[in-house]
Amino acid sequence: MTQKPLMAANWKMHLSIREAVNFVARLHEAVGTPDDREVLIAPPFTHLWALREAMGAAGYSLAAQNCHWEEKGAFTGEISLPMLQEVGCTYVILGHSERRHIFGESDEWVGLKTAAAFAHGMSPILCVGEKLEEREAGRTEAVLLRQLETGLARVPSERIEKLVVAYEPVWAIGTGKTASPEQAQEAHAFIRGWLAERFQKEIAKNIRILYGGSVKPDNVDALMAQPDIDGALVGGASLDVASFGRIVRFQKMGETN
Numbered sequence: 327m328t329q330k331p332l333m334a335a336n337w338k339m340h341l342s343i344r345e346a347v348n349f350v351a352r353l354h355e356a357v358g359t360p361d362d363r364e365v366l367i368a369p370p371f372t373h374l375w376a377l378r379e380a381m382g383a384a385g386y387s388l389a390a391q392n393c394h395w396e397e398k399g400a401f402t403g404e405i406s407l408p409m410l411q412e413v414g415c416t417y418v419i420l421g422h423s424e425r426r427h428i429f430g431e432s433d434e435w436v437g438l439k440t441a442a443a444f445a446h447g448m449s450p451i452l453c454v455g456e457k458l459e460e461r462e463a464g465r466t467e468a469v470l471l472r473q474l475e476t477g478l479a480r481v482p483s484e485r486i487e488k489l490v491v492a493y494e495p496v497w498a499i500g501t502g503k504t505a506s507p508e509q510a511q512e513a514h515a516f517i518r519g520w521l522a523e524r525f526q527k528e529i530a531k532n533i534r535i536l537y538g539g540s541v542k543p544d545n546v547d548a549l550m551a552q553p554d555i556d557g558a559l560v561g562g563a564s565l566d567v568a569s570f571g572r573i574v575r576f577q578k579m580g581e582t583n
């Protein structure tokens with residue numbers, strides 16, 4: 327892996343603008359600008375403009391939590407990729423399980439959004455992951471395969487290193503039940519193997535695959551020690567400066583405080 331690990335906060339529908347601006351200042355006081363890992367925050371849309379400057383000054387990356395695939399048009403309630411770029415986003419989270427399962431977003435839509443993100447030079451963070459009943463029925467790999475195939479169906483191979491994949495088992499999101507480092511590693515290795523076949527082995531090695539699902543200060547080190555885990559996508563624990571700060575400063579194997 328030549329890219330830095332990506333430690334990402336998905337704030338979902340939390341925090342006021344004032345709290346968000348304050349959070350970035352306090353996070354910067356706590357962790358500074360690490361040079362060996364990338365820090366990313368995905369706030370609600372309404373907070374992006376206000377965060378832009380502080381995020382840029384801190385050297386952190388800004389992401390949106392969703393987008394529409396068209397550039398403009400009669401799509402009430404939607405936000406386009408050029409609009410996100412105008413407010414400083416370089417990443418966009420796509421196909422999060424809450425969008426798929428609460429808002430009925432289809433694999434096909436996720437595929438259109440991923441292709442549009444590439445067309446605009448943005449990095450999509452494509453979320454994939456199985457539900458509990460799918461895992462218990464032994465269908466984890468089949469679900470990942472379907473989500474990867476449809477999510478990346480229209481993506482040009484030349485720009486693929488901009489892709490980030492987030493493995494987020496639905497049963498681990500917001501439940502306090504983390505996948506064990508071994509379970510996560512198994513899924514990540516499967517995803518990387520698929521990427522190597524679909525694109526190129528050398529390129530697949532450098533695509534960051536994040537783990538998401540109840541990442542906390544006390545489990546991040548063990549997760550990040552796995553060879554195919556290149557970062558974390560953090561929900562609940564990213565809303566607190568101390569806990570997200572500790573996650574950003576995960577300890578590499580063999581390092582002590």
Ligand SMILES: O=C(CO)COP(=O)(O)O
Nearest residue numbers: 336499500539540561562
């Ligand atoms: O959905 C998630 C990140 O996108 C994970 O959420 P939690 O960290 O709250 O489980």
